[in-house]
Amino acid sequence: xxxxxxxxxxxxxxxxxxxxxxxxxxxxxxxxxxxxxxxxxxxxxxxxxxxxxxxxxxxxxxxxxxxxxxxxxxxxxxxxxxxxxxxxxxxxxxxxxxxxxxxxxxxxxxxxxxxxxxxxxxxxxxxxxxxxxxxxxxxxxxxxxxxxxxxxxxxxxxxxxxxxxxxxxxxxxxxxxxxxxxxxxxxxxxxxxxxxxxxxxxxxxxxxxxxxxxxxxxxxxxxxxxxxxxxxxxxxxxxxxxxxxxxxxxxxxxxxxxxxxxxxxxxxxxxxxxxxxxxxxxxxxxxxxxxxxxxxxxxxxxxxxxxxxxxxxxxxxxxxxxxxxxxxxxxxxxxxxxxxxxxxxxxxxxxxxxxxxxxxxxxxxxxxxxxxxxxxxxxxxxxxxxxxxxxxxxxxxxxxxxxxxxxxxxxxxxxxxxx
Numbered sequence: 402x403x404x405x406x407x408x409x410x411x412x413x414x415x416x417x418x419x420x421x422x423x424x425x426x427x428x429x430x431x432x433x434x435x436x437x438x439x440x441x442x443x444x445x446x447x448x449x450x451x452x453x454x455x456x457x458x459x460x461x462x463x464x465x466x467x468x469x470x471x472x473x474x475x476x477x478x479x480x481x482x483x484x485x486x487x488x489x490x491x492x493x494x495x496x497x498x499x500x501x502x503x504x505x506x507x508x509x510x511x512x513x514x515x516x517x518x519x520x521x522x523x524x525x526x527x528x529x530x531x532x533x534x535x536x537x538x539x540x541x542x543x544x545x546x547x548x549x550x551x552x553x554x555x556x557x558x559x560x561x562x563x564x565x566x567x568x569x570x571x572x573x574x575x576x577x578x579x580x581x582x583x584x585x586x587x588x589x590x591x592x593x594x595x596x597x598x599x600x601x602x603x604x605x606x607x608x609x610x611x612x613x614x615x616x617x618x619x620x621x622x623x624x625x626x627x628x629x630x631x632x633x634x635x636x637x638x639x640x641x642x643x644x645x646x647x648x649x650x651x652x653x654x655x656x657x658x659x660x661x662x663x664x665x666x667x668x669x670x671x672x673x674x675x676x677x678x679x680x681x682x683x684x685x686x687x688x689x690x691x692x693x694x695x696x697x698x699x700x701x702x703x704x705x706x707x708x709x710x711x712x713x714x715x716x717x718x719x720x721x722x723x724x725x726x727x728x729x730x731x732x733x734x735x736x737x738x739x740x741x742x743x744x745x746x747x748x749x750x751x752x753x754x755x756x757x758x759x760x761x762x763x764x765x766x767x768x769x770x771x772x773x774x775x776x777x778x779x780x781x782x783x784x785x786x787x788x789x790x791x792x793x794x795x796x797x798x799x800x801x802x803x804x805x806x807x808x809x810x811x812x813x814x815x816x817x818x819x820x
Contacts, residue, residue, distance in 0.1 A: 502514070505568070517605060548590075554602040573618070701725060722808065
């Protein structure tokens with residue numbers, strides 16, 4: 402099979418031949434640097450994707466994909482909004498809710514919290530609360546029972562246990578002839594949930610929507626209607642469609658907000674962090690590319706007499722340039738290929754690798770007592786792999802240009818003067 406002389410020579414320079422062991426060694430080191438940079442880039446991006454997905458799933462498990470509220474005050478005639486939203490093909494279910502802030506007290510402990518009044522049956526259509534609490538505890542939230550389900554962190558702050566009673570104090574007092582008297586009510590703790598999100602676990606309490614209406618003096622009104630979408634990423638589009646549909650059937654000024662708006666700062670911060678990590682790890686590959694430049698400069702210096710002989714035999718400067726560009730490019734491409742394979746394998750098996758390390762060291766890397774996400778998740782996205790490969794390829798193909806130009810400018814007479 403015919404092989405161009407430039408490619409043949411470039412390939413030969415990467416192999417150890419008698420006195421060229423050092424050149425081959427430093428070429429292998431440069432290749433290893435590129436491979437390690439690629440593996441680290443793909444693995445870290447996959448882990449960050451995993452954390453983002455895990456956090457998004459936990460937030461969306463408790464939060465609604467789309468929320469319908471009134472512009473000012475409680476939402477009246479909410480049932481027609483819920484019924485109209487349920488007719489949309491992309492909507493899985495809807496549920497009304499009452500949300501107010503209040504003070505919770507138990508014994509000598511007090512803590513502010515968000516009280517969410519829910520309909521237990523309807524709530525199953527829009528959240529995974531049943532998985533966090535259990536159907537038995539959720540069914541204990543019955544109208545008139547004045548029962549409450551606390552987040553685990555909130556229960557620990559109040560030092561409240563199952564079966565004990567806590568006091569919920571409304572921020573709006575009762576006006577009497579003798580002055581303002583705080584409105585409060587005793588609630589029995591019938592369940593404790595753990596959503597895995599600090600915001601919910603330490604500052605949320607669930608009660609029946611009718612009990613919340615009595616406590617906060619709501620009539621046939623709610624704070625809003627929570628809606629679940631079959632595909633969460635379609636929430637912005639479906640939110641606009643619902644806004645247009647509901648605005649046409651009522652004169653009430655309503656507001657439709659999707660989860661990407663309510664959590665915009667969080668996910669924007671995660672995206673920014675991912676970009677920063679990508680840049681930092683890409684700089685690692687750039688360092689490996691500079692190492693490749695140094696390696697090729699040393700190769701050119703060692704092979705100067707051979708370059709001069711090739712020129713005297715008729716090889717053009719362009720061919721010399723191609724030889725060393727091919728040599729450097731081959732090192733970079735092999736390093737990228739090896740690093741990509743290692744990175745993909747690491748990203749796919751992160752959980753098994755971490756479990757093995759934890760068993761050997763008998764140490765939990767992310768202790769569940771400290772971190773809400775105690776496992777290290779990983780989600781490999783082909784787009785990240787492709788972008789990483791392209792960035793690394795550009796850096797590793799630019800690196801051989803200077804050494805190749807240096808080789809092509811070698812003067813035969815000067816190189817062979819002392820040979």
